[in-house]
Amino acid sequence: MLAMLSDQPLLAALTALLGLGATFGALLGFAAIRFRVEGNPISEQINALLPQTQCGQCGYPGCRPYSEAIADGDSINKCPPGGEETIQALADLLDVEPQPLDAEHGVEKEPVVAWIREDECIGCTKCIQACPVDAILGAAKVMHTVIADECTGCDLCIEPCPVDCIDLIPRKEGISFWHWSLPEDRASRYDVIATDAATRDAA
Amino acid sequence: MRTIHDIHGGIHPPERKALSRPGDLQNAPIPPVLVLPVRQHLGVPALPIVAVGDTVLGGQVLAEAQGVMSVPVHAPSSGTVVAIESRPIAHASGLADQCIVIQTDGEDHWLAFEGVTSWRERDPATLVERIREAGIAGLGGAGFPTAVKLSPGPTRPIETLLVNGTECEPYITADDTLMQCRADELVEGAHILAHILSADSILIGIEDNKPDAIARVQAAISRAGVDVELATFPTKYPSGGEKQIIEILTGQQVPSGGIPADIGIVCVNPGTAVATQQAIVDGKPLTHRIVTLTGEALAAPQNVTACLGTPITQLLEHAELSVDGQQRIIHGGPMMGFAVSDLNAPITKITNCLLAPTATELPLPDPAQPCIRCGHCAEACPASLLPQQLYWYARAKDQEQLAEHRLFDCIECGACAYVCPSQIPLVQYYRAAKGQIRDSEQEKRRSDNSRERFEARQARLEAETAAREAKRAARKAAAQSQAAENGSDPIQEAIERAKARKAEQEANP
Numbered sequence: 006m007l008a009m010l011s012d013q014p015l016l017a018a019l020t021a022l023l024g025l026g027a028t029f030g031a032l033l034g035f036a037a038i039r040f041r042v043e044g045n046p047i048s049e050q051i052n053a054l055l056p057q058t059q060c061g062q063c064g065y066p067g068c069r070p071y072s073e074a075i076a077d078g079d080s081i082n083k084c085p086p087g088g089e090e091t092i093q094a095l096a097d098l099l100d101v102e103p104q105p106l107d108a109e110h111g112v113e114k115e116p117v118v119a120w121i122r123e124d125e126c127i128g129c130t131k132c133i134q135a136c137p138v139d140a141i142l143g144a145a146k147v148m149h150t151v152i153a154d155e156c157t158g159c160d161l162c163i164e165p166c167p168v169d170c171i172d173l174i175p176r177k178e179g180i181s182f183w184h185w186s187l188p189e190d191r192a193s194r195y196d197v198i199a200t201d202a203a204t205r206d207a208a
Numbered sequence: 209m210r211t212i213h214d215i216h217g218g219i220h221p222p223e224r225k226a227l228s229r230p231g232d233l234q235n236a237p238i239p240p241v242l243v244l245p246v247r248q249h250l251g252v253p254a255l256p257i258v259a260v261g262d263t264v265l266g267g268q269v270l271a272e273a274q275g276v277m278s279v280p281v282h283a284p285s286s287g288t289v290v291a292i293e294s295r296p297i298a299h300a301s302g303l304a305d306q307c308i309v310i311q312t313d314g315e316d317h318w319l320a321f322e323g324v325t326s327w328r329e330r331d332p333a334t335l336v337e338r339i340r341e342a343g344i345a346g347l348g349g350a351g352f353p354t355a356v357k358l359s360p361g362p363t364r365p366i367e368t369l370l371v372n373g374t375e376c377e378p379y380i381t382a383d384d385t386l387m388q389c390r391a392d393e394l395v396e397g398a399h400i401l402a403h404i405l406s407a408d409s410i411l412i413g414i415e416d417n418k419p420d421a422i423a424r425v426q427a428a429i430s431r432a433g434v435d436v437e438l439a440t441f442p443t444k445y446p447s448g449g450e451k452q453i454i455e456i457l458t459g460q461q462v463p464s465g466g467i468p469a470d471i472g473i474v475c476v477n478p479g480t481a482v483a484t485q486q487a488i489v490d491g492k493p494l495t496h497r498i499v500t501l502t503g504e505a506l507a508a509p510q511n512v513t514a515c516l517g518t519p520i521t522q523l524l525e526h527a528e529l530s531v532d533g534q535q536r537i538i539h540g541g542p543m544m545g546f547a548v549s550d551l552n553a554p555i556t557k558i559t560n561c562l563l564a565p566t567a568t569e570l571p572l573p574d575p576a577q578p579c580i581r582c583g584h585c586a587e588a589c590p591a592s593l594l595p596q597q598l599y600w601y602a603r604a605k606d607q608e609q610l611a612e613h614r615l616f617d618c619i620e621c622g623a624c625a626y627v628c629p630s631q632i633p634l635v636q637y638y639r640a641a642k643g644q645i646r647d648s649e650q651e652k653r654r655s656d657n658s659r660e661r662f663e664a665r666q667a668r669l670e671a672e673t674a675a676r677e678a679k680r681a682a683r684k685a686a687a688q689s690q691a692a693e694n695g696s697d698p699i700q701e702a703i704e705r706a707k708a709r710k711a712e713q714e715a716n717p
Contacts (some may be wrong), residue, residue, distance in 0.1 A: 057655035093222045138661040143237060157658050180247070183301040184643020187602070188576070188633045 047099075048076035054094045058086040059137035060159030062111045067137065079106065085111035086158070117173040118159040119151045125170035132171060133163035213459045215452050216592045218444040219623045220545070221378050223417060228509045229419055230381035231388040234498075235451055235513050236526055238285050242310040244270060245297045248556035249345035250276030251354050256308055261290045266318035268310035273340065279353050280343045284495035284515035287312040291637055295552075298539045298559065300522065302549035310517070332358075335488060339404075342487035343494045343557075347479030348372065348383075349540065351558040354480055357406050360469035364584035366405040367472035370457065371398050373414040373421065374448030377541035380507065380561040382498045383478050385511040387414070387421035389480045391428035395436060397485030398476075405474055410436045412478075413457050417443040423530035447623040452590050464617050479560075487512050498553055501527040503538075503564035513556060520562060521551045527606045529564055535572065537629045538563040543622040544569055572695040577630040584626035585634065591617050593623035595634055602641040607648065610641055618642075 010017040013076060052072035062084040065071040075081055081095040081106040089106065096103035121132075121141075128146040140156040143149030154177075163171050247253035254271035257266060263284045271281040276318035291309040299305070323336075324330060327368040360366060371394070387394060394412075402410045414422050422440055429436045441447065441456050451462045453475065460471050468475050478496065486492045495516055502509040507528035514523060519535065537546040541561055555562070563570075585595035594613055601609040618638050625634040689695040 052659070055655070056651070057658035058664065059658065067666075069663075070657070090346055131579060137665065138658050139665050140661070155657070155661060157654075180297075180299060180303045180305045183299075183303055184647065185300065185639035186643075187640040188636045 030107055045076055048072045050098060051088065054087075054091060054098060055084060056091060057089045058157040058159045060086060060157070060161060062086070064110065075099075075189050080107070082107045083110045085113055086116075109112075111121035116176040117160075118153045118156040118176045119158065119160070119162055120153075120172045120174045121149055121151055122170045122172065123148050123150060129167055129169055131165040131167065135161045135165045136192065162178060209564065210437065212439070212459065213443045213456050215444075215447065215590050217588045217623060218446065219588050220443075220624055221626060223443070224379050224415070224502075225384070227379065227504075228381045228500050229562050230384040230418070232257045233385050233389045233498065233511050233513060236515070236518060236523055238314065238316060238515055239518045239522045240312060241290075241516050241519070242284060242287070242312060242515060243295055243519060243552075243554040244281050244283075244308045244310065244517040245272045245554065245556055246281060246282065246306050246308065246654065248351060248516065248558065249279050250350055251275075251279075251356075253306065254278055254281050255291050256306075258289050258292075258308065260289055260292060263287070264289060264310060266316060267321065267495060268319055269493075270310075274336075277353060277356060279340060279345050279355070280493075281308065282343055282493040282495050283310060284312070284517055285312045286315055286317040291668060295554075296550035297546050298553040300546040307554070311398045311712065323489045323491040325489060327400055327488050328403060332406070334403050335400065338491075339484055339487055342483070342492070344480060344483045344487060345494075345557050346477055347483060347497060347557060347560070348477030349544070349560060351556075351560050353532060354476070354484070357476070358401065359473060360405070360467075360474065364469040364470060365472060366407045366474050367409065368458075368474075369398060369402040369405055369407040369410050370454065370468075370473055370475040371410070371412040371454050371478055372448060372450065373412055373418070373425070374453055375418070376445045376448035377444070377543050377561075378417060378445070379502050379563055380500050380541045381502070382500045382560045383385055384421050385500075386416045386482060386498050387418070387478055388424045390422040391421075392431065393482045393485045394425065394478050395428045395432050395434065397483070398436065398482030399432075399434065400484055400488050401474070401476060401481060407474070409563065411457060412436060412455050413439045413441065415447060416440045416441045416639050421595055446590055446623060448679045449590060449619045449621060451619065462501070464614060480547065494557065497555075497557060497559070498524065499559055500561040501564075502561065502597065504566045504569045505530055505564040516556060517553050517554045519552050521549060523555065523562060524551070524564060527564075535565070535567045538570075543626065573631050573633065578630045579630055579632060582629060584629065586626040588623040590621060590623060591619055593618055598641075599632065599634055599637050602637040605641070605644065607641075607645050610645065613644070615641055659689055 010020070010118055046125050052069050055069040055072055059067045061067065062085050063071045065074055067108055071084070075095070081099065081101065082092050084091055085106060090108065092103050092111060101189045126148045128143060128148060130143065131147050132149060133143055140152045141149055141162065142152060158173060158176060160173060163173070223387045246256060252274045255274050256271045258270050264270065265286045266369045268283045269280050272285050287310045291307060293307065293309070294304040295307040295309065297305045297307065327335060331561055336355050336358050339358065343356040345351040346354060346357070371385055393576065398410050398412065412425060416424065422438065426438055429438060439457055446452055447456055450468060454462055454468055454473055462468050463470055480629055483494050487494070496513050497516060498511055500511050501523055506524070507530060509527060512523065512526065524537065536547045537551060539548050539562060540546065541557060542563060545561070545563065563571050579596065581596060583596065589595055597613050598610060598615055601613065615638060620635050620639060622635050625632065628634060647677070687698050
C-alpha cells in the first residue's frame, strides 16, 4: 500500500484530501446534531426587540410571527408601535440600513391603553375574546373592565365592540411619566459662515 | 479628633448666604388659601380622604399614605376644603398635579396631640409607624419617605446616624437657621433616630462656614449631656451630597448603585431630625417647614417658618419682591434648583429655598457653544465621573456606554456645568438620559410581560382546540365500535331516520 502511494503521488494526495474531507465532514455532522439550537435564535432576538403589542399592524398575527418573518428576510419597518426606536434597534441587530417606518402599516403614536366606559358595556365578551394578552376581565352579561397595567393598546378590542364603548386613552400622562428632555441643540444656530444665515432665512 | 477626608473635584461658587440673615427666623403669615399637593415626596401619591366642603382642623389627615413608599398629608391650619383638583405645582416639568385646596378660617384651631416623652422605652417599630403617620419625608430636597429610610432591614446593621448639616448650596440658609434656632430639638431628634436604628454613634457634620450653627449645636449637645460627635469640615460644593459627606467624614465610599445603609450609615437632614422630634415628643405631624427667601430682587430676604401649601407668590410678597429687573423665581438653590413656571404653585415638604435673583445677579446662561474638550468638568466632578464622555453618549443616546460610564452615579450637582467654558447645560443632558434609560427599562419590562401573557394565551387556545379535537375523535371512535358490535351504524341510522321524517312530512303537508 505504502509502496503504491509513494509510486503514485497523485493518488496519495487525493487519498489524503478525501480522508481529511470525510473526517471533518463527520465531525461537522456530529456537531450539527449534538449542539443543535432549539428554535431560531435570530428570530428570538428579534422578538425580544419588538414591543409585544400583539396588534397585528404589521400584517402578521402577533410579534413572534413577524419576528420569524423578519428572520426570513421581511423588511424591518412594519411595526408602528415600536416606531423609529425599534427600527434602529433591529437595524443594529441585523446589520442592515434602517428604513423609515412603512406608512402603509400605520404611524407611530403615543402609547395608549384601552378604557371601557363601564355604564355602556353590555357584557357581550367579544372584546375579551379579541384581547391578545388576556387583559380584559368580565363574564357574559356583566360589565367588563381593562387591566390597564397589562393592556398593550393594540386596539384589537375596539372593532368587535357592538356598542363602541371602548376608548383608547394616553398611557403616559401626568407628572409621574415626565422626565427631562435633551436640551435643544443650540450649536446648530451658530452661524459659522455669515452667508449661512442668509440662505437659511431665505429658505 | 476625626480625620477629615477630601473628595474629588468640587467647586467654590460665591456663597451669598449672609443675604438671607441666617439665624433669624420669622413666621410667615397663614395664607387665605392653602394648596396641598398629594405628592410632596418621592414615591406613590397620598390618597385624599376628605371631601369638598369638609371642615378640617390643623394637623388633621387630608390624604393617607398608599403603600410603603408613601406618606400622608396633613392640614397646616384649620379651614374648609374647597377643592380637590389638578393645580400647578412647583415641579421642573411645569405640569399640574392633584392638590387639596383649603380655605383657611384664620382661627388656626388645631387637633390635640399626644406625644411620647419616654421614647427610649418604646419599640422602634411603633416609633417608625408614628414617623410615617406624621407624614415625614426627607426635608433636604429629595423627599424620600423617612420611615422607609429607617427600615434598612436586618441584613444592614446600622452603626452611625449621620446628620447632614452641610447645606453646601449657595444662598440657602434654611438648615443653618434651623440648627441655630432648634438645636435642642435637633439633638433629641437625632437620638430618637439613632434609637430606632439601634445605631452606636451619632455624628453631626456641619461645614465650617456656619460658625453660629456649630456653636449652638455644640451648646445643645453639652446641655443634653449626651454622646454626640460634632464634626466640621472645609466649605466646598457639593460636600453636602449624601455620598460626599460620608466620604469626607469616614473616608468610606458608598458602593456604586448602593445606599449608605450598605456601609452601616443612615444620613438625614437636620430638618428631618427636628420633624422626627416633634412627631415623637409632641405628636405633631409635619405641616410647616423653614424656607429661605432670598435673592437681590427681594427687599426683605429672610428665613420663615411657612405652612406647607402656601402659594409661592404669598411668600415672595411677604419678602417684598420687587417686580422690575427680576427675571425668574428658582425653587431650590442656584446649582440644583429649577425655575418655577407658575408662581401660584405652593411650597411643599421639599422646598428649602425660593430664590428671586435679579437679571444681573444670576443672568440666564448664554447659548451653549460646542464642547472644546478642555476636561474641566472631569476635574470638578465630585463623583469622579467623566462628564464629557457622558455628554457625548447622552447626545448619541448610547445607553450601553452611559451605563458603562456610570451615569447613575451622577448626583446632578451641576459642578460640571458650572465650570464648563462653553456653558453646555450638561446636567440636563444627564437628567434626560437617565429619564430615557428608566423609560426604556420600564417599556422592556412591559413588553416582556406582554410576551409572556400572549404566549400563555396562545398555549391555552391551542390546548382548548386540541381538547375539542380529542373529544370529537373519541366520540367517533365510540360510534364506530358500537357499529362494529351491533352490526348497525348509528350514523347511517340517523340518516335513515331523517329521510323517513322528510318523506312523512312531504306525504302529509
